[in-house]
Amino acid sequence: MPNIIKMIDHTNIEHNATEKDIIKTCQEARFYGFRGVDVNPQWVKLAKKELKGTKIKVVVLIDPPMGQSPHFQRVAICKQAKKDGADELDVVINVIDIKYERFSEVLADLKEICKILPTKVIIGSGYLTDEEIKKASEIVKKAGAICVKTATEKDPLDRLELKEKARHLQIMRKAAPGILIKASGKIKTLEDALMMVQAGADIIGTSSSVEIAKAYKRNKSVA
């Protein structure tokens, strides 16, 4: 079994998260040794402080759920996140621009963002056709991102089944060889996470990290 724990971006992007909640998320990340902590922009500073002295990455979610803010605004939020201490950006692609085939605008937007910090790009695969997933993944790679990611964890419109997500991961892998693949959205159990890794995921974004880590340790001690 792959070391799932090291692949997890421990995610807390609840709208009503408090300072206490974010501190707890960071403490859990320290305790289990997750790959990163994924938070909304207003919590970057706090997470950086809480994770001081560790190698756990502070990852910030930019422009959910559809990446529709104007380019200048997206760039401004990313730059502020860098100032606040973020290590990585998880940026939503402009899904509507992909739908309308405004590919050069999408590429230009992402290229500039990728210069700010190592960037994972969320393509919202549940909204896209297979052809659009392929095209979006190609653009993500071309823009210089380190990773292409399926979805945001709390997207209120996401109705994608996990099986379909696994299929999307394979399209992404093929279309963007050589960069990382991150699966996120509806990954609740160790089985879910393993299914995503099986389908090609390098990183798992989930808020069920503690349950998954516990199950992983149980399974390992039995084996």
Added chain:
Amino acid sequence: MPNIIKMIDHTNIEHNATEKDIIKTCQEARFYGFRGVDVNPQWVKLAKKELKGTKIKVVVLIDPPMGQSPHFQRVAICKQAKKDGADELDVVINVIDIKYERFSEVLADLKEICKILPTKVIIGSGYLTDEEIKKASEIVKKAGAICVKTATEKDPLDRLELKEKARHLQIMRKAAPGILIKASGKIKTLEDALMMVQAGADIIGTSSSVEIAKAYKRNKSVA
């Protein structure tokens, strides 16, 4: 058979529509006698001029596909549309706010918009659960809108089947008695339009109006 022609808002909200296209849309509306013409904000002035002397309504689509612009911006676009000569607003509800149950914000936003012009509110029913459709429809009525509408015609993310749309119309009718119901999205043929009317629609939003009107006239002359 109900007079479908008088129920149609003849819709041209193509992103790349030209002045010539909008003039053609208005001429078709005059020729067939549709209820209204539905255009993007930049075409209100032209449509008003082209429809002068008729009772055909100039309807303007506000903030597709998800109603996520800030409140002040939505209000500003609506006020400008009124200045330009619009008769009705077709405004997208903030779908994400409905998802996150920020109902008082949604109500406050729509209340102010409904004061500007007679307003139809697009709830994006394809994104919503039955319970959310009910709640959104109740808010739309409470805000003072004249009509609750299913979707925008060109929503790039709309995957709703027509049968499911018909079912949504019934939920909307029950939740918002006494106001109009408009069906839009994927209504391509006379049969589609009749199915929507059967399910409770008072107004049909479609870009296939000319084909539907022709089929209606053929059917009527045969009967």
